[in-house]
Amino acid sequence: MRHEAKRAGQALLIAIVGILVFLTTAGPGRPALGGPVRVLVAFQDGVANVAAEGTLLARGAVVQQQLQNTPFTAFVVLLPEEAIPALGQARGVARVERDVAVQLLPGEAAALGPKKPGPISQPAEVLPWGVNQIDADLAWSTSKGTGVKVAIIDTGISKSHPDLAPNIKGGTNFVAIRGRVDPSKWDDDNGHGSHVAGTVAAADNDIGVIGVASQASLYAVKVLDRNGSGSLSNVVDGIWWSINNNMQVINMSLGCNCPTGSLEQAVNAAYAAGIVVVAAAGNSGTADGSGDTVIYPAKYASVIAVAATNSSNTRPSWSSTGPAVELAAPGVSILSTWKGTVYSTISGTSMASPHVAGSAALVLAAPVLPQYDLNGDGQYSAAEVRAALQGSADDLGAAGRDNLYGYGLVDAQEATTGVQPL
Numbered sequence: 519m520r521h522e523a524k525r526a527g528q529a530l531l532i533a534i535v536g537i538l539v540f541l542t543t544a545g546p547g548r549p550a551l552g553g554p555v556r557v558l559v560a561f562q563d564g565v566a567n568v569a570a571e572g573t574l575l576a577r578g579a580v581v582q583q584q585l586q587n588t589p590f591t592a593f594v595v596l597l598p599e600e601a602i603p604a605l606g607q608a609r610g611v612a613r614v615e616r617d618v619a620v621q622l623l624p625g626e627a628a629a630l631g632p633k634k635p636g637p638i639s640q641p642a643e644v645l646p647w648g649v650n651q652i653d654a655d656l657a658w659s660t661s662k663g664t665g666v667k668v669a670i671i672d673t674g675i676s677k678s679h680p681d682l683a684p685n686i687k688g689g690t691n692f693v694a695i696r697g698r699v700d701p702s703k704w705d706d707d708n709g710h711g712s713h714v715a716g717t718v719a720a721a722d723n724d725i726g727v728i729g730v731a732s733q734a735s736l737y738a739v740k741v742l743d744r745n746g747s748g749s750l751s752n753v754v755d756g757i758w759w760s761i762n763n764n765m766q767v768i769n770m771s772l773g774c775n776c777p778t779g780s781l782e783q784a785v786n787a788a789y790a791a792g793i794v795v796v797a798a799a800g801n802s803g804t805a806d807g808s809g810d811t812v813i814y815p816a817k818y819a820s821v822i823a824v825a826a827t828n829s830s831n832t833r834p835s836w837s838s839t840g841p842a843v844e845l846a847a848p849g850v851s852i853l854s855t856w857k858g859t860v861y862s863t864i865s866g867t868s869m870a871s872p873h874v875a876g877s878a879a880l881v882l883a884a885p886v887l888p889q890y891d892l893n894g895d896g897q898y899s900a901a902e903v904r905a906a907l908q909g910s911a912d913d914l915g916a917a918g919r920d921n922l923y924g925y926g927l928v929d930a931q932e933a934t935t936g937v938q939p940l
């Protein structure tokens with residue numbers, strides 16, 4: 519019922535938005551005044567939709583959409599920038615934040631992938647170098663991540679790809695097409711999300727590639743459009759969807775320089791709910807590796823920030839650095855699945871992150887190792903999976919944890935089996 523009410527309300531509000539004409543006050547030589555900005559308004563627990571909408575309308579906010587998965591009422595609205603502070607003070611309002619753009623990371627645009635459909639016949643299966651480099655293949659006699667639920671918060675996942683289809687178990691969509699959001703339209707129209715999904719869990723058959731966890735269950739959470747663009751509010755809604763749908767691992771190969779309370783709250787809630795949250799550290803590194811260039815959400819303490827390495831276990835100059843970097847994984851010239859039925863080789867920390875997400879899936883489906891079962895209850899919590907990934911990582915660069923590689927190269931074999939490769 520609540521869901522139906524939300525949808526009906528949304529339809530009405532979209533109609534209202536449709537008849538509005540926004541006046542711009544910008545003129546030659548004058549700064550824009552009073553132009554509406556997109557903001558995410560989260561209400562305190564227990565504030566009902568009707569009360570929330572009344573508060574918004576009274577302050578001139580025009581509702582664009584309602585978040586569908588948050589345990590509290592939240593709307594995306596258009597509002598003059600100068601009205602933000604007053605709305606933030608209104609009764610029942612928890613936070614008001616700019617609904618900034620969230621994107622694929624620089625250098626990972628769709629144009630990098632093949633544009634035409636590939637051949638009908640599929641290529642013979644190969645083991646991608648990155649999957650080999652982290653010794654995932656040496657973990658497979660112990661675990662293939664069977665049935666572990668991994669949410670890919672990205673551009674969708676190709677429904678038709680024969681190397682992904684066996685492991686795709688569901689999905690949802692937050693991207694509007696012609697003003698309408700259809701949750702069933704999570705097919706990938708960009709390619710990036712399918713690439714990430716393939717590194718996590720491309721099937722072990724006789725075609726294409728093999729993912730780190732070839733029997734994990736993939737869930738497409740489409741928050742980025744065909745150009746790789748999306749909004750903070752959709753990422754936040756996607757994280758809450760993942761919590762509500764009992765995901766065990768979240769991969770976010772996306773981000774921005776956008777610290778916001780709503781994003782931090784969502785990833786913290788996911789981690790508290792037992793989800794291993796993994797994200798790309800960013801492609802904003804400096805040549806000498808100086809500076810703190812890790813993006814959000816990777817930068818939050820509840821998220822595993824993953825930097826990139828090449829086949830020589832060295833950081834490419836674009837891989838972001840800083841105290842938040844937790845692990846490193848292959849991110850240069852990574853072969854994986856693409857949209858439609860084809861394959862693509864691309865680079866980025868977006869490609870590194872799913873090597874770690876897949877490794878987390880392997881650990882979650884493996885027998886519990888006493889050295890990582892910190893509280894001795896015979897199960898792995900998200901924090902214990904994290905401890906396993908950190909504790910087994912192979913140190914790179916400066917001795918011990920550092921700002922370029924974190925704890926080092928993720929070691930899927932040792933994290934899963936307890937056996938350190940030779």
Ligand SMILES: [Ca+2]
Nearest residue numbers: 721723725727
């Ligand atoms: Ca395959």
Ligand SMILES: [Ca+2]
Nearest residue numbers: 891895897898
């Ligand atoms: Ca435990």
Ligand SMILES: [Ca+2]
Nearest residue numbers: 910911929932
């Ligand atoms: Ca190791």
Ligand SMILES: [Ca+2]
Nearest residue numbers: 914915916918
């Ligand atoms: Ca190190």
